[in-house]
Amino acid sequence: MSGRPEAPGALVADVRVRRGRFTLDAALHVEPGTVVAVLGPNGAGKSTLLDVLAGLLVPDDGTVRTGDRVLTDVPAGGRATVVRPERRSVGLLGQDPLVFPHLTARENVAFAARARGGGNARSARTEADAWLARVDLGGLADRRPAALSGGQRQRVALARALxxxxxxxxxxxxxxxxxxxxxxxxxxxxxxxxxxxxxxTVLVTHDAVDALTLADEVLVLVDGTLVERGRPVDVLADPAHPFTAALGGTNLLLGAVADDRSGPVLVTADGLRVPCPPGLVAGTPARLTFAPSAVEVHRAARADVPATGVARWETRVVDLEPGTTGVRVRTSGDVLVDVRPADLAVLDLRVGAPLVLTVPHTQQRLRPLP
Known part of the structure; x- marks a missing residue:
């Protein structure tokens, strides 16, 4: 990093990177003062995207700019223009906190303040102390990285980046x-x-809490392609891709709507038939979402006929795992259900046991696939 800080401006990118069979094709627009979270499984291209934005990797074609300043311009088949990483005024904080080992925590942070033109050495040290206090390291300013834990070094690196x-x-x-x-x-x-x-700010994370509490927008990257985007609460509560559904702990069933004697059902590829709300004609490819907490579990022999507007289907237990409020039960078709501790003995849950699941249509959301 060198020179004074740039005036606030949007970070805009539209880039492609090709590596063998893998292709990253991503576009983003981050307004000043906002955070965009990039989610995705390992190998999706998240770190590759950050490297392109930071100038560590030249894309095969595309552009990156902050405000009116062009940082990367690689026309297809043309000559590349790429501003060097240290001159981009783009800060990158990676998973490995790369603090200077020969400098104290205070000197690490003061280095960033001086590099941006933040006054003399004394004022830079004063600013560094203020930053260390904000990340709860005020009493460790004189320690070098070797005397800090991994989490403490990460906090020093974050303070330096900010x-x-x-x-x-x-x-x-x-x-x-x-x-x-x-x-x-x-x-x-x-x-x-x-x-x-x-x-x-662009935040790469695997943690739904990071996205929900910090991000203004979420982009989901899978196999180098952006598969969904939107407000964090919308994307995680009503996901369109199995990865996002698993991250947000939401049930997502993909299939086609079919007519049944009791009403419309969603038929999945593995043959699961789940009653769903009306609204789509038979044959429409669709996705059905609902929360595990919205599902009620019944022993197959004791399940009553549900009221109108309540989906009911038979299933079996696939596995059980600890949940936040009891036990999370995975059933046929990869449907998750949260069961309270008090209900465990009554249900006699075990792998392979037959169950009946019910969920009100008001707790389901049925949408056509694009």
Whole structure:
């Protein structure tokens, strides 16, 4: 990082990277003072995208800019123009906290303040102390990285990245090494700084909590392609892709609508037939979403006939795992159900046991596939 901080501006990118059979094809637009979270499984291209934005990797074609400043311009078949990483005013905080080993925590952060033109050495150290206090390291300013834990080094690296006040900030799993309480506090620090400075920020994470509490928009990247985008609460509560459904703990069934004697059903590829709300004609490819907590579980021999507007289907237990409020039961068709501890003995849950599931249509959402 060199020179004074850039004026706030949107981070805009539209790039393609081809590596053998893998192709990253991604576009994003991050307004000043906002956070866009990029979610996706391992190997989806998330870190590749950050490397392109930071200038560490030249795309096969595409553009990257902050505000009116072009950072990368690679026309298809043309000559590339790429601003070097240290001159882009783009901060990158990776999963490995790369702090200077020969400098104390204070000197690490002060280096960023000086590099952006933040006054003399004394004022830079004063600013560094303020940042270390914000990340709860005020008493460790004189320690070198070797005397800090991995989580503490990550906090030093975060303080240094924020002290640099870049035009755009890239965060790659910045809270992964931190305990729950510290991570929550640092999300607040990042949010306040991003809003105050108008910094366009991209956050790569595997944690739904990061997306829900910090991001203004979510992009889901799978196999190099953006498969969905939108507000975090909308994407995670009503996912369109199995990865997002698993991350948000939401049931997602893909199939086609069919007519049944009792009403419409969604028929999945593996033959599961789940009653669904009306509204789509038979034969329409669709997705059905509902929360595990919305499902009621009944022993097959004791299940009553449901009231109108309640989906009912027979299934079997596939496996059981600890849940936040009891036990999470996976049933046929990969449908998840949350069962309270008090109901475990009554249901006699075991792998292979037959069950009946019910869920009100008002708790289901049926939408046609694009």
């Amino acid at each position: 002290a640099a006040r870049p035009a755009a900030l890239l965060l790659d799993e910045p809270f992964a090494q931190l305990d729950v309480r510290t991570a929550a506090a640092l999300r607040d620090v990042v949010r306040q700084q991003v809003r105050a400075t108008g910094t366009a």
